[in-house]
Amino acid sequence: MPKSTTRTYSRYSRTAAALLGVLIREARTEKKLTAQELAERAGISRGLLQRIEKGNLKCEIGAVFEVAAIVGIKLFDADERRLTKYQRETEDKLTLLPKSVRKPTKAVHDDF
Amino acid sequence: MPKSTTRTYSRYSRTAAALLGVLIREARTEKKLTAQELAERAGISRGLLQRIEKGNLKCEIGAVFEVAAIVGIKLFDADERRLTKYQRETEDKLTLLPKSVRKPTKAVHDDF
DNA sequence: CTATTATGCACTCTCTATGAATCATTTATA
DNA sequence: TATAAATGATTCATAGAGAGTGCATAATAG
Numbered sequence: 001m002p003k004s005t006t007r008t009y010s011r012y013s014r015t016a017a018a019l020l021g022v023l024i025r026e027a028r029t030e031k032k033l034t035a036q037e038l039a040e041r042a043g044i045s046r047g048l049l050q051r052i053e054k055g056n057l058k059c060e061i062g063a064v065f066e067v068a069a070i071v072g073i074k075l076f077d078a079d080e081r082r083l084t085k086y087q088r089e090t091e092d093k094l095t096l097l098p099k100s101v102r103k104p105t106k107a108v109h110d111d112f
Numbered sequence: 113m114p115k116s117t118t119r120t121y122s123r124y125s126r127t128a129a130a131l132l133g134v135l136i137r138e139a140r141t142e143k144k145l146t147a148q149e150l151a152e153r154a155g156i157s158r159g160l161l162q163r164i165e166k167g168n169l170k171c172e173i174g175a176v177f178e179v180a181a182i183v184g185i186k187l188f189d190a191d192e193r194r195l196t197k198y199q200r201e202t203e204d205k206l207t208l209l210p211k212s213v214r215k216p217t218k219a220v221h222d223d224f
Numbered sequence: 225c226t227a228t229t230a231t232g233c234a235c236t237c238t239c240t241a242t243g244a245a246t247c248a249t250t251t252a253t254a
Numbered sequence: 255t256a257t258a259a260a261t262g263a264t265t266c267a268t269a270g271a272g273a274g275t276g277c278a279t280a281a282t283a284g
Contacts, residue, residue, distance in 0.1 A: 001239050001272040007155055012195070013177035016187040019199040026202055029209045034260060043119055045243045050262075057174030058241065060271085064173050065125035075128040077189065083124070087131040090138055097141045100230045102282050113242035113269050146230060157273050162232075170271065172241085212260045214252050 009057050018055030020068065025053045027071035042066045121169050130167030132180065137165045139183035154178045 028038050039049040044063050052059050052067055068075060076083060140150050151161040156175050164171050164179055180187060188195060 001237095005239080005272075007174060009174050009178060010181055012181045012187075012192050013174060015192060015195045015199060016177055016181075017173060019188065019195055019202065022199060022202045022206055026206050026209065029206070029213060032213050034213045034215065036260080046261090047244080047263095048242060051241090056241095057177070058172050060170050060241080061129060061173040061176050062119060062121050062125060062169030063242095065128055065169070066121060069122055069124045069128075075124075076131065080124050080127060083127045083131055087127060087134060090131065090134045094134055094138050094141070097138065098282075100281050101141060101144050101146045102229065103146065104283080114244060114267065115242095116269070117242075148230080158231090159233095159274085160272060163272090172271080175272090210252070212251055214259065216253090 007057075013057060014055070017057050020064065020073075021053045021055035023073055024067055024071055027073055028053075031071055033071070038067065038070065041070050119169075125169060126167070129169050132176065132185075133165045133167035135185055136179055136183055139185055140165075143183060145183070150179065150182065153182055 028035070033041075035046050035049050035053075039046045042049070042063065043066070048059060048063055049067065052064050065075060076086070078086060140147070145153075147158050147161050147165075151158045154161070154175065155178070160171060160175055161179065164176050177187060188198070190198060
Protein backbone atom coordinates (compact mmCIF):
# COMPACT_ATOMS: atom_id res chain seq x y z
CA MET A 1 0.00 0.00 0.00
CA PRO A 2 1.21 3.39 -0.90
CA LYS A 3 1.09 6.23 1.58
CA SER A 4 -0.14 5.64 5.06
CA THR A 5 -3.55 4.05 4.96
CA THR A 6 -4.80 4.13 8.56
CA ARG A 7 -8.20 2.90 7.60
CA THR A 8 -11.21 3.77 9.66
CA TYR A 9 -13.90 1.19 10.27
CA SER A 10 -17.54 1.50 11.14
CA ARG A 11 -18.76 0.26 14.47
CA TYR A 12 -20.77 -2.37 12.67
CA SER A 13 -17.71 -3.88 11.04
CA ARG A 14 -15.79 -3.80 14.27
CA THR A 15 -18.57 -5.50 16.16
CA ALA A 16 -19.03 -8.13 13.47
CA ALA A 17 -15.35 -9.00 13.46
CA ALA A 18 -15.21 -9.06 17.25
CA LEU A 19 -18.20 -11.38 17.34
CA LEU A 20 -16.70 -13.71 14.78
CA GLY A 21 -13.55 -13.74 16.86
CA VAL A 22 -15.21 -14.78 20.09
CA LEU A 23 -17.33 -17.32 18.25
CA ILE A 24 -14.16 -18.88 16.93
CA ARG A 25 -12.55 -18.82 20.34
CA GLU A 26 -15.57 -20.42 21.89
CA ALA A 27 -15.81 -23.12 19.25
CA ARG A 28 -12.11 -23.85 19.48
CA THR A 29 -12.28 -24.24 23.25
CA GLU A 30 -15.31 -26.48 23.03
CA LYS A 31 -13.55 -28.63 20.48
CA LYS A 32 -10.54 -28.72 22.77
CA LEU A 33 -8.10 -27.49 20.21
CA THR A 34 -5.06 -25.48 21.24
CA ALA A 35 -4.33 -22.30 19.36
CA GLN A 36 -1.30 -23.99 17.87
CA GLU A 37 -3.31 -26.95 16.62
CA LEU A 38 -6.03 -24.87 15.03
CA ALA A 39 -3.51 -22.57 13.44
CA GLU A 40 -1.68 -25.51 11.93
CA ARG A 41 -4.85 -27.01 10.56
CA ALA A 42 -5.75 -23.71 8.98
CA GLY A 43 -2.27 -23.28 7.62
CA ILE A 44 -1.62 -20.06 9.48
CA SER A 45 0.58 -18.94 12.35
CA ARG A 46 -0.52 -18.86 15.95
CA GLY A 47 0.03 -15.12 15.97
CA LEU A 48 -2.46 -14.63 13.17
CA LEU A 49 -5.01 -16.81 14.92
CA GLN A 50 -4.62 -14.67 18.01
CA ARG A 51 -5.41 -11.57 16.01
CA ILE A 52 -8.39 -13.23 14.39
CA GLU A 53 -9.80 -14.23 17.76
CA LYS A 54 -9.36 -10.64 18.90
CA GLY A 55 -11.42 -9.40 15.98
CA ASN A 56 -8.60 -7.63 14.20
CA LEU A 57 -9.98 -6.19 10.97
CA LYS A 58 -6.73 -6.29 9.07
CA CYS A 59 -6.51 -10.02 8.75
CA GLU A 60 -7.06 -11.55 5.37
CA ILE A 61 -10.57 -12.81 4.98
CA GLY A 62 -9.40 -16.15 3.65
CA ALA A 63 -7.62 -16.97 6.89
CA VAL A 64 -10.63 -15.99 8.96
CA PHE A 65 -13.06 -17.99 6.83
CA GLU A 66 -10.75 -20.97 6.90
CA VAL A 67 -10.51 -20.98 10.66
CA ALA A 68 -14.24 -20.46 11.04
CA ALA A 69 -14.95 -23.37 8.72
CA ILE A 70 -12.62 -25.67 10.61
CA VAL A 71 -14.25 -25.08 13.98
CA GLY A 72 -17.65 -25.45 12.40
CA ILE A 73 -18.97 -21.91 12.22
CA LYS A 74 -21.35 -21.78 9.29
CA LEU A 75 -20.90 -18.60 7.33
CA PHE A 76 -24.24 -17.32 6.02
CA ASP A 77 -25.71 -20.03 8.21
CA ALA A 78 -25.40 -22.46 5.35
CA ASP A 79 -23.49 -25.59 4.53
CA GLU A 80 -21.53 -25.88 1.32
CA ARG A 81 -24.45 -27.19 -0.70
CA ARG A 82 -26.74 -24.33 0.17
CA LEU A 83 -23.91 -21.88 -0.21
CA THR A 84 -23.25 -23.00 -3.76
CA LYS A 85 -26.91 -22.99 -4.63
CA TYR A 86 -27.37 -19.52 -3.19
CA GLN A 87 -24.35 -18.31 -5.12
CA ARG A 88 -25.74 -19.60 -8.41
CA GLU A 89 -29.07 -17.99 -7.76
CA THR A 90 -27.45 -14.68 -6.99
CA GLU A 91 -25.31 -14.87 -10.09
CA ASP A 92 -28.44 -15.48 -12.11
CA LYS A 93 -30.10 -12.42 -10.67
CA LEU A 94 -26.97 -10.49 -11.51
CA THR A 95 -27.29 -11.24 -15.22
CA LEU A 96 -30.67 -9.55 -15.18
CA LEU A 97 -29.25 -6.37 -13.76
CA PRO A 98 -27.43 -3.77 -15.85
CA LYS A 99 -23.77 -4.62 -16.27
CA SER A 100 -22.67 -1.12 -15.51
CA VAL A 101 -24.18 1.64 -13.45
CA ARG A 102 -24.72 4.91 -15.30
CA LYS A 103 -25.27 8.18 -13.61
CA PRO A 104 -27.87 10.31 -15.39
CA THR A 105 -26.30 13.18 -17.27
CA LYS A 106 -26.96 16.45 -15.53
CA ALA A 107 -28.71 17.78 -18.61
CA VAL A 108 -32.04 16.59 -17.36
CA HIS A 109 -33.98 19.41 -18.99
CA ASP A 110 -36.13 19.83 -15.94
CA ASP A 111 -35.58 23.52 -16.47
CA PHE A 112 -38.60 24.31 -18.58
CA MET B 113 5.57 -12.47 5.70
CA PRO B 114 8.64 -14.51 5.74
CA LYS B 115 9.05 -17.38 3.33
CA SER B 116 6.60 -17.97 0.53
CA THR B 117 3.12 -18.54 1.87
CA THR B 118 0.99 -19.68 -1.07
CA ARG B 119 -1.97 -20.43 1.11
CA THR B 120 -4.48 -23.07 0.17
CA TYR B 121 -8.17 -22.55 0.87
CA SER B 122 -11.00 -24.97 1.35
CA ARG B 123 -13.85 -25.05 -1.13
CA TYR B 124 -16.17 -23.81 1.58
CA SER B 125 -14.15 -20.64 2.14
CA ARG B 126 -13.86 -20.02 -1.57
CA THR B 127 -17.57 -20.42 -2.09
CA ALA B 128 -18.42 -18.21 0.86
CA ALA B 129 -16.17 -15.42 -0.38
CA ALA B 130 -17.49 -15.75 -3.91
CA LEU B 131 -21.04 -15.55 -2.64
CA LEU B 132 -20.32 -12.50 -0.55
CA GLY B 133 -18.75 -10.95 -3.61
CA VAL B 134 -21.73 -11.42 -5.89
CA LEU B 135 -24.08 -10.31 -3.13
CA ILE B 136 -22.12 -7.09 -2.88
CA ARG B 137 -22.10 -6.65 -6.61
CA GLU B 138 -25.83 -7.21 -6.78
CA ALA B 139 -26.56 -4.82 -3.94
CA ARG B 140 -24.29 -2.18 -5.42
CA THR B 141 -25.99 -2.40 -8.79
CA GLU B 142 -29.43 -2.24 -7.25
CA LYS B 143 -28.42 0.81 -5.28
CA LYS B 144 -27.07 2.31 -8.50
CA LEU B 145 -23.62 2.96 -7.17
CA THR B 146 -20.60 2.87 -9.43
CA ALA B 147 -17.60 0.91 -8.29
CA GLN B 148 -15.78 4.18 -7.81
CA GLU B 149 -18.49 5.61 -5.61
CA LEU B 150 -18.77 2.58 -3.38
CA ALA B 151 -15.02 2.30 -3.08
CA GLU B 152 -14.78 5.93 -2.02
CA ARG B 153 -17.50 5.54 0.58
CA ALA B 154 -15.73 2.52 1.99
CA GLY B 155 -12.42 4.29 1.93
CA ILE B 156 -10.79 1.79 -0.37
CA SER B 157 -9.54 1.75 -3.94
CA ARG B 158 -11.61 0.65 -6.88
CA GLY B 159 -9.12 -2.11 -7.51
CA LEU B 160 -9.67 -3.56 -4.07
CA LEU B 161 -13.42 -3.42 -4.52
CA GLN B 162 -13.08 -5.33 -7.76
CA ARG B 163 -11.15 -8.05 -5.99
CA ILE B 164 -13.74 -8.19 -3.23
CA GLU B 165 -16.57 -8.55 -5.75
CA LYS B 166 -14.65 -11.37 -7.37
CA GLY B 167 -14.40 -13.20 -4.08
CA ASN B 168 -10.67 -12.84 -3.67
CA LEU B 169 -9.71 -14.39 -0.35
CA LYS B 170 -6.66 -12.26 0.22
CA CYS B 171 -8.48 -9.04 0.91
CA GLU B 172 -8.51 -7.70 4.42
CA ILE B 173 -11.69 -8.61 6.20
CA GLY B 174 -12.23 -5.06 7.39
CA ALA B 175 -12.55 -3.78 3.85
CA VAL B 176 -14.98 -6.53 2.92
CA PHE B 177 -17.15 -6.00 6.00
CA GLU B 178 -17.13 -2.28 5.45
CA VAL B 179 -18.33 -2.58 1.87
CA ALA B 180 -20.94 -5.16 2.82
CA ALA B 181 -22.27 -2.91 5.54
CA ILE B 182 -22.51 0.06 3.20
CA VAL B 183 -24.60 -1.74 0.62
CA GLY B 184 -26.78 -3.16 3.34
CA ILE B 185 -25.68 -6.75 3.61
CA LYS B 186 -26.30 -7.82 7.16
CA LEU B 187 -23.48 -9.94 8.48
CA PHE B 188 -24.73 -12.74 10.69
CA ASP B 189 -28.14 -11.61 9.54
CA ALA B 190 -28.22 -9.10 12.35
CA ASP B 191 -28.27 -5.35 12.78
CA GLU B 192 -25.82 -3.63 15.08
CA ARG B 193 -27.98 -4.00 18.16
CA ARG B 194 -28.38 -7.73 17.83
CA LEU B 195 -24.77 -8.09 16.86
CA THR B 196 -23.62 -6.40 20.05
CA LYS B 197 -26.04 -8.39 22.15
CA TYR B 198 -24.92 -11.64 20.58
CA GLN B 199 -21.31 -10.70 21.15
CA ARG B 200 -21.88 -10.06 24.83
CA GLU B 201 -23.68 -13.34 25.25
CA THR B 202 -20.89 -15.21 23.56
CA GLU B 203 -18.29 -13.49 25.70
CA ASP B 204 -20.23 -14.52 28.76
CA LYS B 205 -20.25 -18.13 27.65
CA LEU B 206 -16.54 -17.84 27.07
CA THR B 207 -15.86 -16.99 30.69
CA LEU B 208 -17.45 -20.28 31.69
CA LEU B 209 -15.14 -22.26 29.47
CA PRO B 210 -11.55 -23.12 30.44
CA LYS B 211 -9.16 -20.33 29.61
CA SER B 212 -6.66 -22.67 28.10
CA VAL B 213 -6.98 -26.03 26.40
CA ARG B 214 -4.90 -28.79 27.90
CA LYS B 215 -4.05 -31.95 26.10
CA PRO B 216 -4.16 -34.98 28.39
CA THR B 217 -0.71 -36.23 29.21
CA LYS B 218 -0.08 -39.51 27.47
CA ALA B 219 0.52 -41.18 30.83
CA VAL B 220 -3.12 -42.12 31.09
CA HIS B 221 -2.42 -45.28 33.01
CA ASP B 222 -4.91 -47.16 30.95
CA ASP B 223 -2.23 -49.77 30.82
CA PHE B 224 -3.34 -51.93 33.68
C1' DC C 225 -25.65 4.99 -34.01
C1' DT C 226 -22.65 7.87 -31.18
C1' DA C 227 -20.60 9.93 -27.22
C1' DT C 228 -19.55 9.22 -22.79
C1' DT C 229 -19.00 6.73 -18.84
C1' DA C 230 -18.11 2.41 -16.26
C1' DT C 231 -15.63 -1.55 -15.95
C1' DG C 232 -11.63 -4.87 -16.53
C1' DC C 233 -6.97 -5.54 -16.44
C1' DA C 234 -2.11 -4.81 -15.94
C1' DC C 235 1.56 -2.34 -14.18
C1' DT C 236 4.65 -0.04 -10.45
C1' DC C 237 5.79 1.42 -5.92
C1' DT C 238 5.06 1.50 -1.09
C1' DC C 239 3.90 -0.04 3.24
C1' DT C 240 2.32 -3.41 6.22
C1' DA C 241 0.34 -7.93 7.59
C1' DT C 242 2.30 -12.28 8.27
C1' DG C 243 5.46 -16.10 9.87
C1' DA C 244 8.87 -17.04 12.97
C1' DA C 245 11.14 -16.68 17.20
C1' DT C 246 11.34 -15.45 22.01
C1' DC C 247 9.99 -14.37 26.69
C1' DA C 248 6.56 -13.55 30.40
C1' DT C 249 2.41 -14.95 32.34
C1' DT C 250 -1.46 -17.71 33.24
C1' DT C 251 -3.59 -22.07 33.91
C1' DA C 252 -4.90 -26.89 34.09
C1' DT C 253 -3.64 -31.41 35.88
C1' DA C 254 -1.21 -34.98 38.20
C1' DT D 255 1.20 -27.47 45.30
C1' DA D 256 4.43 -28.17 41.69
C1' DT D 257 5.13 -28.05 36.80
C1' DA D 258 4.53 -28.56 32.19
C1' DA D 259 1.77 -26.59 28.85
C1' DA D 260 -1.01 -22.95 26.76
C1' DT D 261 -1.66 -18.31 26.04
C1' DG D 262 -0.30 -13.33 25.67
C1' DA D 263 2.72 -10.09 24.08
C1' DT D 264 6.59 -8.30 21.54
C1' DT D 265 10.07 -7.96 17.96
C1' DC D 266 11.93 -8.49 13.33
C1' DA D 267 12.44 -9.45 8.26
C1' DT D 268 10.00 -9.74 4.18
C1' DA D 269 6.46 -11.40 0.81
C1' DG D 270 2.81 -9.48 -1.06
C1' DA D 271 -1.58 -6.60 -0.53
C1' DG D 272 -3.27 -2.21 -1.71
C1' DA D 273 -3.13 2.64 -3.87
C1' DG D 274 -2.56 4.87 -7.89
C1' DT D 275 -2.33 5.05 -12.75
C1' DG D 276 -3.21 4.30 -17.64
C1' DC D 277 -5.43 2.06 -21.30
C1' DA D 278 -8.59 -1.17 -23.78
C1' DT D 279 -13.07 -2.64 -23.88
C1' DA D 280 -17.91 -2.82 -22.77
C1' DA D 281 -22.15 -0.74 -21.99
C1' DT D 282 -25.63 2.74 -21.47
C1' DA D 283 -28.10 7.27 -22.25
C1' DG D 284 -29.54 10.13 -25.68
